[in-house]
Amino acid sequence: MILTAENISKTFNRRTVFREIGFTVAAGQSIAVTGRNGAGKSTLLKILAGLLTPTRGSVRYDVDGSVCGPEEIRASLGFVSPYLQLYDEFSALENLRLLSRMRSATVAADDRCREMLTRFGLWERRDDQVRTYSSGMKQRLKYVVALLDDPQVLLLDEPSANLDADGIAAVSHVYESSQRRILVVATNDRSEAERCELKVHLGTGAS
Amino acid sequence: MNVLARTSAVLVKDLLSEIRTRYALNALLMFIITAVAIILFALRGDTPGTVVLAGMFWVVVFFTGMSGLSRIFVSEEERGTALTLQLLAPPGVVYFGKLAFNVLLTLVLVAGVTAVYLVAFPGFIIQTPSIFFVTLLLGSLGLASAATIIAAIVAKAGSRGTLYPVLSFPVVVVLLMTVMNATVKSLDGEEFSAAIVDFVVLISYVMVMTAGSFLLFEFVWKD
Numbered sequence: 001m002i003l004t005a006e007n008i009s010k011t012f013n014r015r016t017v018f019r020e021i022g023f024t025v026a027a028g029q030s031i032a033v034t035g036r037n038g039a040g041k042s043t044l045l046k047i048l049a050g051l052l053t054p055t056r057g058s059v060r061y062d063v064d065g066s067v068c069g070p071e072e073i074r075a076s077l078g079f080v081s082p083y084l085q086l087y088d089e090f091s092a093l094e095n096l097r098l099l100s101r102m103r104s105a106t107v108a109a110d111d112r113c114r115e116m117l118t119r120f121g122l123w124e125r126r127d128d129q130v131r132t133y134s135s136g137m138k139q140r141l142k143y144v145v146a147l148l149d150d151p152q153v154l155l156l157d158e159p160s161a162n163l164d165a166d167g168i169a170a171v172s173h174v175y176e177s178s179q180r181r182i183l184v185v186a187t188n189d190r191s192e193a194e195r196c197e198l199k200v201h202l203g204t205g206a207s
Numbered sequence: 208m209n210v211l212a213r214t215s216a217v218l219v220k221d222l223l224s225e226i227r228t229r230y231a232l233n234a235l236l237m238f239i240i241t242a243v244a245i246i247l248f249a250l251r252g253d254t255p256g257t258v259v260l261a262g263m264f265w266v267v268v269f270f271t272g273m274s275g276l277s278r279i280f281v282s283e284e285e286r287g288t289a290l291t292l293q294l295l296a297p298p299g300v301v302y303f304g305k306l307a308f309n310v311l312l313t314l315v316l317v318a319g320v321t322a323v324y325l326v327a328f329p330g331f332i333i334q335t336p337s338i339f340f341v342t343l344l345l346g347s348l349g350l351a352s353a354a355t356i357i358a359a360i361v362a363k364a365g366s367r368g369t370l371y372p373v374l375s376f377p378v379v380v381v382l383l384m385t386v387m388n389a390t391v392k393s394l395d396g397e398e399f400s401a402a403i404v405d406f407v408v409l410i411s412y413v414m415v416m417t418a419g420s421f422l423l424f425e426f427v428w429k430d
Contacts, residue, residue, distance in 0.1 A: 051293055085287035089227040101216035103295040
């Protein structure tokens with residue numbers, strides 16, 4: 001799979017957040033999106049995920065030379081972001097089962113749920129409602145949801161936010177095990193950005 | 208099949224969520240009891256005619272529906288889960304899942320209002336049940352269809368509480384006039400054939416509203 005962003009610009013109410021951003025990332029490559037607060041890192045990731053439409057330019061995902069449709073992109077995308085919340089009134093397991101049915105019409109396999117929840121240290125709390133989780137545990141659960149179907153494209157917005165040492169170690173494992181996928185990381189953390197092969201810096205931002 | 212399974216997943220998620228939180232059900236129940244109690248106080252023991260009873264029945268259904276049906280999208284926006292839904296499911300799946308939930312909720316609502324009316328108003332005697340129940344079914348489908356798309360629009364706006372009934376009224380006025388007319392016929396004991404024209408209007412309303420809402424939904428739901 002190849003992700004191509006061509007001359008993307010985004011404007012909100014006459015304010016241009018960024019203009020003419022372009023890059024190409026192939027499977028097995030990673031790219032860091034950096035920039036000051038307000039530079040548009042989260043906005044760019046939402047555009048890459050198809051949650052926002054760019055004011056100008058386009059985003060394209062290709063597999064073997066053919067352009068992917070919205071449904072193919074949705075099926076191959078994992079996204080961890082502070083803006084994506086899970087359902088507080090459900091347990092971790094219920095969230096995984098319901099969300100996987102919405103995404104692919106199939107209930108996530110129990111073994112896969114167990115593997116992912118164990119990897120992120122949530123297996124013991126799998127039946128507790130998410131409203132009882134700390135912010136770090138909710139962040140870990142977002143990783144489980146994003147990685148459950150082994151996506152070909154993984155978008156991480158502030159990947160280490162709210163995580164403790166164990167959580168950060170689990171995220172490191174995500175970086176290391178992403179050799180076959182496209183990894184896009186929006187961060188202001190220099191060490192996280194340096195792990196990525198490619199970089200795009202959004203110049204303007206809050207002053 | 209895939210689309211149907213995913214749509215049912217959205218419906219199941221909303222049903223389980225409603226069972227856990229009772230956001231909409233509690234609001235509907237309280238509104239029905241309050242509205243009927245106020246009507247009873249205002250009547251002071253008088254027995255209104257069938258036209259007034261049918262009108263009040265659908266006024267209670269309309270305003271109760273407005274208090275509960277908008278939750279379907281507003282709660283997703285308030286809890287920050289709307290983007291998660293956008294990421295996982297295409298707009299059509301979300302729309303029909305939410306519509307199915309609102310249809311079920313509206314059927315519960317009209318069943319509740321009917322039960323309360325049968326107990327509270329001695330003059331509320333359904334003489335032609337076939338007209339009454341077909342009217343309830345088609346009225347619920349129409350109200351749920353209109354409420355779903357308006358809820359999606361209102362959820363993106365700032366002043367959600369006041370905007371919902373204001374936006375809803377012009378959209379459902381045709382529906383309300385027709386269901387009131389058909390309900391009067393059921394209370395007056397007219398033949399089923401006398402309400403055929405009303406049913407044709409209601410079926411047309413449901414089809415146009417659902418098709419139009421489906422086409423509009425993607426633009427409302429995204430960005």
